[in-house]
Amino acid sequence: MKASRFITLFVAIILLLIANLFIGTVRIPIGDVCRILAGDDSNEIWTNIIFSSRLPQALTAIVAGAGLAVSGLQMQTVFRNPLAGPSVLGISNGSALGVAFVVLLSGRIGGVALSRLGYLGDAAMSIAAIIGAMAVLSLILWISQKVKGNVTLLIIGVMIGYLANAIIGVLKFLSPEEDVKAFVVWGLGSFSRVSGDEMMLFVCLMCILLPLACLLVKPMNLMLLGDRYAANLGLNIRRSRMLVIVSSGVLVAIVTAYCGPIMFIGLAVPHLARAIFRTSDHRFLMPGTALCGAVLALLCNLIARMPGFEGALPVNSVTALVGAPVIASVLFRRRQSEE
Amino acid sequence: MTKKMNKNVFFAIMAVLLCACSGKNGRQQGTEEVASDEPLVAIDVKYATGFSVRDSAAIRLVDVGTHHHFALVRSDETEVPDGYEKVCVPIRRTICMTSLQLSNFTALDALDFVKGITGTKNLFNSDVLERASDGRMVKIGMEGNFDAETVLAANPDVIFISPSKRGGYDAIKETGIMLIPHLGYQELDPLGQAEWVKFIGMFIGKEREANEVFAGIESRYNSLKARVDSLKARLGLSQKTPDPLGEDRGGLLPTVFSGEMHYGTWHAVGGKNYLAQIFRDAGAVYVIDDEETGGENLEFEKMYALAAHADYWRILNSFPDDFSYEALQASEPRNALFKAFKEKKVIYCNMKQQPYYETTPVEPDVLLKDFVAIFHPELVEADYHPKYYQLLK
Numbered sequence: 262m263k264a265s266r267f268i269t270l271f272v273a274i275i276l277l278l279i280a281n282l283f284i285g286t287v288r289i290p291i292g293d294v295c296r297i298l299a300g301d302d303s304n305e306i307w308t309n310i311i312f313s314s315r316l317p318q319a320l321t322a323i324v325a326g327a328g329l330a331v332s333g334l335q336m337q338t339v340f341r342n343p344l345a346g347p348s349v350l351g352i353s354n355g356s357a358l359g360v361a362f363v364v365l366l367s368g369r370i371g372g373v374a375l376s377r378l379g380y381l382g383d384a385a386m387s388i389a390a391i392i393g394a395m396a397v398l399s400l401i402l403w404i405s406q407k408v409k410g411n412v413t414l415l416i417i418g419v420m421i422g423y424l425a426n427a428i429i430g431v432l433k434f435l436s437p438e439e440d441v442k443a444f445v446v447w448g449l450g451s452f453s454r455v456s457g458d459e460m461m462l463f464v465c466l467m468c469i470l471l472p473l474a475c476l477l478v479k480p481m482n483l484m485l486l487g488d489r490y491a492a493n494l495g496l497n498i499r500r501s502r503m504l505v506i507v508s509s510g511v512l513v514a515i516v517t518a519y520c521g522p523i524m525f526i527g528l529a530v531p532h533l534a535r536a537i538f539r540t541s542d543h544r545f546l547m548p549g550t551a552l553c554g555a556v557l558a559l560l561c562n563l564i565a566r567m568p569g570f571e572g573a574l575p576v577n578s579v580t581a582l583v584g585a586p587v588i589a590s591v592l593f594r595r596r597q598s599e600e
Numbered sequence: 601m602t603k604k605m606n607k608n609v610f611f612a613i614m615a616v617l618l619c620a621c622s623g624k625n626g627r628q629q630g631t632e633e634v635a636s637d638e639p640l641v642a643i644d645v646k647y648a649t650g651f652s653v654r655d656s657a658a659i660r661l662v663d664v665g666t667h668h669h670f671a672l673v674r675s676d677e678t679e680v681p682d683g684y685e686k687v688c689v690p691i692r693r694t695i696c697m698t699s700l701q702l703s704n705f706t707a708l709d710a711l712d713f714v715k716g717i718t719g720t721k722n723l724f725n726s727d728v729l730e731r732a733s734d735g736r737m738v739k740i741g742m743e744g745n746f747d748a749e750t751v752l753a754a755n756p757d758v759i760f761i762s763p764s765k766r767g768g769y770d771a772i773k774e775t776g777i778m779l780i781p782h783l784g785y786q787e788l789d790p791l792g793q794a795e796w797v798k799f800i801g802m803f804i805g806k807e808r809e810a811n812e813v814f815a816g817i818e819s820r821y822n823s824l825k826a827r828v829d830s831l832k833a834r835l836g837l838s839q840k841t842p843d844p845l846g847e848d849r850g851g852l853l854p855t856v857f858s859g860e861m862h863y864g865t866w867h868a869v870g871g872k873n874y875l876a877q878i879f880r881d882a883g884a885v886y887v888i889d890d891e892e893t894g895g896e897n898l899e900f901e902k903m904y905a906l907a908a909h910a911d912y913w914r915i916l917n918s919f920p921d922d923f924s925y926e927a928l929q930a931s932e933p934r935n936a937l938f939k940a941f942k943e944k945k946v947i948y949c950n951m952k953q954q955p956y957y958e959t960t961p962v963e964p965d966v967l968l969k970d971f972v973a974i975f976h977p978e979l980v981e982a983d984y985h986p987k988y989y990q991l992l993k
Contacts, residue, residue, distance in 0.1 A: 286898075286902040287904075306908045
């Protein structure tokens with residue numbers, strides 16, 4: 262039963278990947294796309310569009326969607342809170358703060374070195390985003406060693422998020438309009454930012470991190486039972502909590518670095534996966550969530566690039582516009598069938 | 601002692617407030633009136649679409665856009681028609697909100713009129729910087745959040761504003777200072793934008809100078825454009841604007857595209873934009889042929905499909921050092937796919953090194969010449985040194 266659902270999701274990913282290669286803002290006849298995929302590179306422009314634009318974008322969407330979804334699931338399990346998501350501990354705000362420093366302060370503070378990084382744009386922003394996220398993550402980890410309760414940690418995480426946002430607010434206020442716009446555009450999220458070697462690096466990193474995250478399914482299953490019960494079963498709560506937070510935080514940090522803050526997937530996809538697989542067993546839920554995340558991200562990427570939209574739709578809006586009704590309807594149907 | 605001090609402080613604040621409140625009247629009365637019987641210097645608006653001028657006796661009626669109507673008078677007693685706001689000219693003091701406006705004052709050698717600017721970041725003009733540092737020009741803060749006290753202290757007769765921007769003008773309006781929109785940024789014709797120098801000229805009593813400055817720009821621009829047109833005629837193309845998929849299928853004219861990819865989106869300009877017009881006037885074909893007048897955000901694949909084989913690529917940015925093809929590729933690896941990149945035909949201007957927005961509004965002829973020197977070098981003198989744009993080395 263569960264195997265068939267996995268197969269369905271796999272097939273959905275393959276079909277959506279193909280659709281992402283065939284459909285884009287530039288109309289390329291289906292026959293030509295097939296010929297190009299078969300190795301015919303007589304039309305240089307179309308070949309480049311498919312291999313240098315559409316394919317990297319689709320691959321980025323797959324791994325980013327999977328990464329965010331898994332990260333969301335981890336947070337929801339650690340905090341036993343269905344509203345938790347990758348952004349709940351302020352890690353994505355940390356990324357945003359890092360980027361804000363590069364984009365908004367380039368050329369002001371830090372002099373030439375920083376502003377040169379600022380221009381070399383996307384690579385510098387990825388580095389800044391990772392540094393920002395890791396700084397917040399380290400802070401959270403340090404605090405997690407000091408405080409006992411999950412709720413306290415959650416509240417402190419949210420506070421750190423507010424603090425980062427406040428600093429970003431001040432930076433935005435002090436910055437010229439065009440810089441603020443650049444930062445706002447970054448905040449809209451995009452799967453099309455990464456290309457070339459950077460994309461390969463991103464995909465490789467995610468291919469390492471996602472299986473690593475799956476190694477944590479056992480402690481995550483125990484965490485569901487509650488701290489005391491899990492401790493009685495021999496789980497080192499603090500250590501496990503720290504490992505899951507690190508795994509989740511690193512996933513968010515890397516995705517945010519390459520694609521900007523993408524909000525909706527991490528929060529909503531775990532619910533979708535729970536509804537589809539009807540289990541809270543992370544052995545199924547973890548890979549299921551990753552696949553659902555990839556499917557949703559591919560679907561959103563496809564819709565955002567439909568001819569006529571001209572790439573004008575930001576991914577963040579599409580993920581929520583498309584994802585919210587899909588997820589709500591799945592949850593609604595499940596509730597009805599339970600009744 | 602403390603009580604006395606408090607009293608003094610109170611009176612000082614009251615005095616400042618009273619001065620501020622009476623500022624407007626003071627300004628109006630203080631405006632030196634020019635002999636009102638002297639005939640008005642005619643202002644003939646040929647290219648600009650954002651303002652029009654009608655003279656009736658001693659009153660000059662200026663319509664800015666569709667909503668703003670000003671009656672320029674030389675005596676405060678003059679009655680003005682209904683629907684017009686009275687402005688006593690010449691004004692003595694003003695504040696500029698954009699570098700475009702500042703360029704008009706610089707061209708008229710009239711920086712003495714400018715008592716305030718928004719800030720000095722990215723400004724090159726040493727005279728302006730000196731005035732800002734010694735306090736002759738105040739910095740009123742960025743748009744959307746002006747320092748109302750500084751504005752009042754600068755005591756401007758009018759403030760030229762750029763209404764498309766972030767706003768924050770209501771607070772200034774409350775103080776009773778007249779706000780005058782300067783719509784030069786909306787002009788799609790390079791000469792139309794330059795013609796706004798006449799608009800400023802009317803307010804500061806430098807109509808003659810403005811006419812002269814503009815006539816120079818116009819004649820230089822049009823004579824170069826005529827040379828390009830005759831080249832087009834020699835190539836068998838009509839002098840009207842060639843469109844990318846129209847008559848110039850044979851590729852007789854060079855093609856050009858513009859902009860860069862940032863954060864996943866290509867920022868280009870529309871086919872009816874000011875820049876697109878300069879490209880056409882310089883004898884090139886701009887690859888985007890649409891009705892868009894402002895900026896456009898395109899996906900990479902869309903831009904690549906349009907511009908992969910274009911001959912030239914124009915880039916304007918602020919790079920902290922000398923820009924290079926390596927830096928261009930580092931910012932986006934796919935940039936190397938364009939023919940213009942491979943053939944090293946990137947036309948580049950670095951705003952960190954050139955006062956682009958400060959001077960180009962009144963130097964469209966220089967911009968045009970820079971482009972012509974690249975697209976059709978035989979049409980300019982051999983030893984021409986470009987001011988803004990040149991091929992990236």
